[in-house]
Amino acid sequence: MRLGDDPEVEKFRADLNTFLDEHLPSAEEATERSTSSAHMPEWTRRWQRTMFDHGWLLPGQPTEYGGRNATLPQVLAHAEELSRRRVYHSFNPQGIGIIAASILSFGTEDQKKKWALPLLRAEITGALGMSEPGAGSDLAGLRTRAVLDGDVFVVNGQKVWTSGAHHADVILTFVRTDPDAPKHKGISVLLIPTDTPGVTRRPFPNMTQPDDVDFNEVFFDNARVPAENLLGEPNKGWAVAGGSLGHERTMLWVSFAERLDDLVRDSPSDGEWYATLQMDLQALRLLGYQQLAGALHGTSNQAEVSVLKLFGSEAVQRGSLHALEEHGEGSLVHPAATAPYTHMMPDTFIAGWFERYARSFPGTIAGGTSEIHRNIIAERILGLPR
Amino acid sequence: VEFEFDEDQLLLKQAVRETLVRTQGLPEDQLWATYRELGWLEATPVELAIVLEELGYVADPTPFLASATWFAPLAGRLPEGPGTGVFDGTGRYVLDADRAAEVALLTDAGVRVVPGGELATERIGTFDHRLHIAHVTADDLVRGVPELALMGLAVSTVGACRKILDLVVGHVKQRHQFGVPIGSFQAVKHKAADMYVAIERARTLAYYSALTIAEDDPRRTRAAHMAKAAAGECQRVVFANGFQLFGAMGFTWENELQIYLKRVIAGDLLLGTASQHRKAILSDGGTAQADGKTPAEVTA
Numbered sequence: 001m002r003l004g005d006d007p008e009v010e011k012f013r014a015d016l017n018t019f020l021d022e023h024l025p026s027a028e029e030a031t032e033r034s035t036s037s038a039h040m041p042e043w044t045r046r047w048q049r050t051m052f053d054h055g056w057l058l059p060g061q062p063t064e065y066g067g068r069n070a071t072l073p074q075v076l077a078h079a080e081e082l083s084r085r086r087v088y089h090s091f092n093p094q095g096i097g098i099i100a101a102s103i104l105s106f107g108t109e110d111q112k113k114k115w116a117l118p119l120l121r122a123e124i125t126g127a128l129g130m131s132e133p134g135a136g137s138d139l140a141g142l143r144t145r146a147v148l149d150g151d152v153f154v155v156n157g158q159k160v161w162t163s164g165a166h167h168a169d170v171i172l173t174f175v176r177t178d179p180d181a182p183k184h185k186g187i188s189v190l191l192i193p194t195d196t197p198g199v200t201r202r203p204f205p206n207m208t209q210p211d212d213v214d215f216n217e218v219f220f221d222n223a224r225v226p227a228e229n230l231l232g233e234p235n236k237g238w239a240v241a242g243g244s245l246g247h248e249r250t251m252l253w254v255s256f257a258e259r260l261d262d263l264v265r266d267s268p269s270d271g272e273w274y275a276t277l278q279m280d281l282q283a284l285r286l287l288g289y290q291q292l293a294g295a296l297h298g299t300s301n302q303a304e305v306s307v308l309k310l311f312g313s314e315a316v317q318r319g320s321l322h323a324l325e326e327h328g329e330g331s332l333v334h335p336a337a338t339a340p341y342t343h344m345m346p347d348t349f350i351a352g353w354f355e356r357y358a359r360s361f362p363g364t365i366a367g368g369t370s371e372i373h374r375n376i377i378a379e380r381i382l383g384l385p386r
Numbered sequence: 387v388e389f390e391f392d393e394d395q396l397l398l399k400q401a402v403r404e405t406l407v408r409t410q411g412l413p414e415d416q417l418w419a420t421y422r423e424l425g426w427l428e429a430t431p432v433e434l435a436i437v438l439e440e441l442g443y444v445a446d447p448t449p450f451l452a453s454a455t456w457f458a459p460l461a462g463r464l465p466e467g468p469g470t471g472v473f474d475g476t477g478r479y480v481l482d483a484d485r486a487a488e489v490a491l492l493t494d495a496g497v498r499v500v501p502g503g504e505l506a507t508e509r510i511g512t513f514d515h516r517l518h519i520a521h522v523t524a525d526d527l528v529r530g531v532p533e534l535a536l537m538g539l540a541v542s543t544v545g546a547c548r549k550i551l552d553l554v555v556g557h558v559k560q561r562h563q564f565g566v567p568i569g570s571f572q573a574v575k576h577k578a579a580d581m582y583v584a585i586e587r588a589r590t591l592a593y594y595s596a597l598t599i600a601e602d603d604p605r606r607t608r609a610a611h612m613a614k615a616a617a618g619e620c621q622r623v624v625f626a627n628g629f630q631l632f633g634a635m636g637f638t639w640e641n642e643l644q645i646y647l648k649r650v651i652a653g654d655l656l657l658g659t660a661s662q663h664r665k666a667i668l669s670d671g672g673t674a675q676a677d678g679k680t681p682a683e684v685t686a
Contacts, residue, residue, distance in 0.1 A: 001395065001432055001593070002388050003601050275664035276619070279591060279612050286389050286590040293390035311583050371572070377582055378575035382555050385570040 012074045016056060016081050023050050024087065030343040034091045036203075036214045038125040038164025044091040048122035051089055057120060058096065065104060065112075066120045072296050076288075079251045083258040086345040094163065095119045095126035099172045102189075106232035106240050115170060115191055127168035129159040129192070129218060130241070137372050139174075140183045140238065144220060146175035146190060151227045153177075153190060155198070155220040161366075165216035166203040168194055173220075178235050187237035191229040198223035208355055249305045249367070250295060253288045256312025256363065257281060260319060266339045267323035267353075277322070280315035284308065303380035306373040313363035314370060320357040327353045389590075391436075398433055402426070402440040410444070418448045418468065427454055427464050431534065435541045435596035439589070442545025445649045447516055452482035455538030460490035460497050474657070475529030477522035481656060484509040484520035493526040500524075514648035519656075531657060533599050533610035540610075540617035541592040543653030544585060546646045547620055550628040551581045553643055557632055568631075577627040588613075588620035608670055611663045618660025621650035 025047050032041035040048070051057040052066035060075045061067030070078065082089055090096040096119065103116040118124045135142040144157025155175060165171060171192045178186030192199060200219040206212050232240045260281040268274065287308055294300025324331045336352030351359065364370045378384040391399065401424075409420055421427065426437045427450070434454060441450060449468035457469030467487030472480050475492075483489060486502040506523040555578060558569035568574050595613035598606040625647055629636050636643045654660060 001391060001597055003597055003603055005387070270668055272661060272664040272668070275615065275667040278667065279616055279619075280587075282594065282612060283587040283590050283616065286387075286594055287586060289387050289389040290590065293388065297390075307583055307586055310579075311587065371576070374576040374579035375572065377579040378569075382551075382578055382582060384555065384559065384575050384578065385567050 006073060008071075009073050009077050012070065013077045013081055016078060019054055019056055020081075020085060020087065023047075023054070024344065027343045033346060036164045036167050037094060038092050038127050038166075038168040040091050040122060040125055040167075045122035048090050048092075048096075048120075052120050052122070057089060058101070061104060065100075065116065072292060076251065076254075076292055079254045080257075083254050083261075086258075086342040088345055090122070092119075092122070092125040092164065092168075094128050095124075095168070098128055099126035099170070102172060102240055102243065103191075103231060105243050106189075110228070111191070111231065119170075124169035125164065125167060127162050127165040127171045127194075127216070129162050129165070129171045129173035131161045132158060133160050137369055139241070140187065142174055142176060142187065144173070144175045145179070146177050146188060146225070148177070148227060149224075152224045153227060153230070155190065155192065155223040155225055157220050159218040159220075160216075162201075162216040162218045163214045165194065165218050166201045166213070170194065171199075171218060172231070174237055174241065177237075181235060184238045186235055187241075188234050189231040189237040189240045190225050191231055192220075192223065192225050196223045196225060208351075208358060249309065250291070252305070252367065253284055253291075253308040253312045256308075256316050257284050257288070259316040259360075259363075260284065260312075262339060263316070263319040263323055267319075267326055269322075269326050271322065271326065273319070273322040277315070277319045280311075280319070284312050284315065287311070301381060303376050306368070306376040307381075309367060310370055310373040310377070313360070316363055317357075317360040320353075320360040324353045324357045331357075389593075395433065395436060398429075399436050399440070402437050406440055406444050414447050417446070418450070421448065421450055426450070427458075429454075431537070431596040431600040432593065434534075435537065435593055438538050438541045439545040439548075439592075442542030442547075442649070442653075443549045445516065445546060445549070445645050446542075449482040449485060449518070451538055451542055452486065455532070455534045456481055457486070457488065457490050459532035459534040460492055461488070461499050462497070471532070471535070472522050472524065472527060473530050473532065473535070475527050477524055477527050479510070479519050479656065480507075480522050482518045482520075483507045483522050484518055489522065491522075491524050492528055492530050493524070494528050495526060512652070514652045516645065517649075517652055533595065533606050536610040536614040536657060536663075537592060537595040537599060539653050539657055540588070540595065540613040543617040543621055543650050544589045544592050546649045546653065547581070547585050547588070547617075547624040550624050550643065550646045550650065551578070551585060553646070554578060554581070554628045554631045557635070561633075574631060577631055581624050581627050584620040584623040588616040591616040608667060611666045611670065614658065615660045615663035615667065618654040618663065621654050622660070625650055 025043055029043050034041055034044055055063055055068035057066035059067045059070035059078045062069055100116045100119040103111055119126050130139060132142050132144060146153040146155045171194060173190045173192045175188055175190055176186050177188040198221045202217045203213045204215050206215060263277055264281060291300055291304050291308060331353035334352045334355060337350050338353055338356060379386055409417055429437055452470035453465050453468055456471035457465045460471040460473055465488045468482060468485055469488040470480055470482045470486040471490040473492040484507050489500050489502050489505055491498045491500060507520040509520045512519050558574050559567050561568050592613045595609040598609040629647060632643055635641050
């Protein structure tokens, strides 16, 4: 246990900062705003490509996939540094962090060339098709069917909450391929191009305003998908879900730490809640480092990730509510700017306190609701019966 | 920041746990002798935190906490026998002052160490009946709470909170109602999960405080306030959820739960509640004292 930093990590951090100082797009370049999590204006594609070419996009990957074989602490330093400087490494985060990462973990060499590389180079964008109207918390209950017919899968069913689908070129889609197997054992994963006949996307706005459109319903009506688009083994899709999302989850706390840091910066107060907020931020970081050390040495319980997700998202929500109350009736004003504008991460900064509080709820709902994470902690850490 | 125990620290933790299982129920003087013999009093801050967390877990009846974290940082040495310190400027509610062989007094002329027998002390009856608390009468007392004392109470409280959670988990697994263990109900699970998260948060801040003291880091004052405030916030959740989940059993004298319930609230009340330390964090603003060694000031 020590406070000092690892020189190898600090060297890595310094290199990253040198790169950012040199290559970060200026506010003038950032002309067009990204309107969804898969909408990439030209300048954002150039930026992601620059990161890819310099090995800073997914630093944990080998050089040919936009990385530099970085160690886990270095990967964390990368996430922290981008967060500290309020920079998105990609304007299609799920395309990089989940879809390309899954293909690199589970895909064939051909699939890596055909799908992962273009995603990483920002030539195409991706969306993640997991949730369905009847399968949210009970994700394994998904019912979208895929039936093999010669060398194509015929897909029928519906996804929902598919962020950015209307701008995405490909959807990583979880489908049921064996309806007779136990529910976790009959799921497969298909890469479905969005221009496939029979795929219909219906984007819909979230509650903040009618022109904030990221959510989609996606309908599959006899969509014919080449069998070669199967990612991983048939009926082993649940492992892909665990593998791809697992990595993402290990670093997920960084985004909550960033939100807490935003609140500390944007709503100074002499109320006691402001001290609690700073304690939450400090504790979240320390728990994150602790978990990273556990992951490095193979001693961590995967369920500990639930502690960080639950704690981080709820701390952000509590802090946001306090800030909302602190600003009283002024919190009603919309639109309102409550944070300094950052062109590399413009989303939530140009929102009033009411909207910022509202925007804390996706944090406690998406990626497993707080209730699901409490169950996981109780069952897999404390050993309470199911 | 490297925030995990090294091998030696893990071994120490294990050794302390084993010792405390072995010595369970021994008279206080024998426990005290054992701790001294094992050199626990000499432990440096992070190792001391490990020892104190485990002592909190067994609601240790000895004057170890006061000797190691109230006397030592004030006197600048370890006590010969049991010791304590008076550093709140009033001499009121001093841990173990009634049974300390040596008492370090923080006065406007500096620290004065006095044999316990020569001081006017008055033990106070407390709801936590195993706790020793006394008022001390002395002149020229001034306030200056050592960070080590805040960290020590914080980490002991975390240890006692952990014990409550373990007792509760054992209870809800074994207690059946409606034909199933009550631990299978989500209402119960969620309360237990909240206890776990609160403990993890408080523990991590307690060890961070120990680490900043060990490394004489400029953030040590702020970290000590955070540790004490977090322990207080933690015990609120753990006390309420733990008491509730135990049902009527927890309200009995026979059940050991009561010992820990009382201890965790005492841990919050002594040396300032969570609320007082949150205020201290705000007024301190996170800025370090010039030499980084000045005792933390707590606005009473």
